[in-house]
Amino acid sequence: MCKYAIEIFYSEEDGGYIATVPELPGCSAFGKTEEEALKEIKVATELWIEVAEKEGREIPQPKGKELLHAMVKGK
Numbered sequence: 313m314c315k316y317a318i319e320i321f322y323s324e325e326d327g328g329y330i331a332t333v334p335e336l337p338g339c340s341a342f343g344k345t346e347e348e349a350l351k352e353i354k355v356a357t358e359l360w361i362e363v364a365e366k367e368g369r370e371i372p373q374p375k376g377k378e379l380l381h382a383m384v385k386g387k
Contacts, residue, residue: 315374316333316335316336316357316374317333317334317335317374317375318331318332318333318350318353319331319332319333319334320346320349320350320353326342327344328342328343328344328345328348328349329342329343329344329345329346329348329349330342330349331343331349331350331352331353331356332353333353333356333357333360335372335374335375336357336360336361336372338360339353339356339357339360340353340356341353341355341356
């Protein structure tokens with residue numbers, strides 16, 4: 313289960329939707345639809361965490377609402 317905040321936006325250049333997990337550097341996915349991008353970012357998140365664990369890297373704790381509040385205040 314994905315507990316991290318996910319951003320999804322449309323990319324004209326790519327002709328589809330890009331999904332990212334801001335708390336996990338470099339974690340992103342692509343989909344022709346928002347639903348496909350969401351499905352793919354869930355897989356990418358699991359793989360990101362799996363690789364980080366194998367490499368002994370620190371895995372950030374999900375910030376959830378804290379991240380959302382910070383983003384809203386920043387606007």
